[in-house]
Amino acid sequence: MTTDPDALRAEIRKLVLRHARGDIREKHFQVALAERTVELYRAFVRGFVSNGETILHEHHVVFSHTKLTQSMLKEPEQQAVSLFATDRRIFRLRSTLMPERPVTCDEQDNTVVDAVPYESIQSLHVRRQIRPGEIGAGFVILCVAFLFRSWLSITGPLLMLLGALGILHGLLLPTRWIEIRTGEPVPAEPVRIHGLRKKSARRLLKFLRGKVLVT
Numbered sequence: 001m002t003t004d005p006d007a008l009r010a011e012i013r014k015l016v017l018r019h020a021r022g023d024i025r026e027k028h029f030q031v032a033l034a035e036r037t038v039e040l041y042r043a044f045v046r047g048f049v050s051n052g053e054t055i056l057h058e059h060h061v062v063f064s065h066t067k068l069t070q071s072m073l074k075e076p077e078q079q080a081v082s083l084f085a086t087d088r089r090i091f092r093l094r095s096t097l098m099p100e101r102p103v104t105c106d107e108q109d110n111t112v113v114d115a116v117p118y119e120s121i122q123s124l125h126v127r128r129q130i131r132p133g134e135i136g137a138g139f140v141i142l143c144v145a146f147l148f149r150s151w152l153s154i155t156g157p158l159l160m161l162l163g164a165l166g167i168l169h170g171l172l173l174p175t176r177w178i179e180i181r182t183g184e185p186v187p188a189e190p191v192r193i194h195g196l197r198k199k200s201a202r203r204l205l206k207f208l209r210g211k212v213l214v215t
Contacts, residue, residue, distance in 0.1 A: 005047070008040040009104055016102045033103075040105045041082045045091050048113055057085040057207050059193065059200040062097065083193065085204055089117045090180070092191050116191055118211040120182045127192075128174040138166025178205060 002008055015036060019029040038060055049055065060082045078097040083090060095111040097103060105111050142163030145156050178193040195201050 002039065003043050003046065005040060005043045005105065008036060008043055009102070012036050012040065012102045012104075037080070037097075037103050037105075038082070040103060041080070041093050041095070042084070044105045044111070045082070045084050045093055045113060048091060048115065049086060050088070053086045053088050055084050055086050057083075057200070057204045059083045059195070059198065059204045061195040061198075063194075081192075081194070083191070083204060085207055089115045090191065090208070091115045114191075116180060116182060118208075121180055121208070121212050122183050123181045124205070124208060124212060125179045125181050126176065127179050128176050130171055130174045135167050135171065138163045138168075141166065180208070 002011065012033065015024070015029065015032055018024045019026075024032070038058075041060075042055070042058070046055070060080065063079045063081070064077075077099065080093075080095045080097055082093040082095075084093070085091075091113060092115070093105075093111065093113050095103075095105055095109045098109070101108075103109065140163070141159055145159035145163060148156065175194075176196055178196065180191040180193070182190075193201055193204065196205075
């Protein structure tokens, strides 16, 4: 497995070119791109790891950000957040994924790495937030179905039901994440663990809870 960031960047560029030429199918391209991207993030973080320090757990999530001024037909940029827990601290890598160019994991991607030593962690706090995007989408569907109910005699009631269910889902099943609270602002923005249903998140949380209890 390649561990050199520059070599991984070259592999990603070649992969994108192959996809643009049609030499690789979309499904296989997405899987290979995700694998190489995670390898690049891992290799990049290893540049911040001290001698004798070992990465024990990883967790990766991606968030989409559609701007109001951006066309809905255009693929939005995404933010990747990767957490790497070593035997001494937890690293957080944040990087922007641009749909129009290959991943580079550098200043072009607005890549930032920060770390939190385990001895500075005071607690792991559960946070919740309703899903405003899902509620808004459900409300729009509900309103459209109601306004055009005379033309949508069959699909109208189904759309109204779908919109109502979307609103209820956004209200009753809020987004959950874990916020790592420290005794001092290190880093300034708290480290958050999203995607709590993923196996990697559960393993990371179990490991961190053990560290917090020890410290």
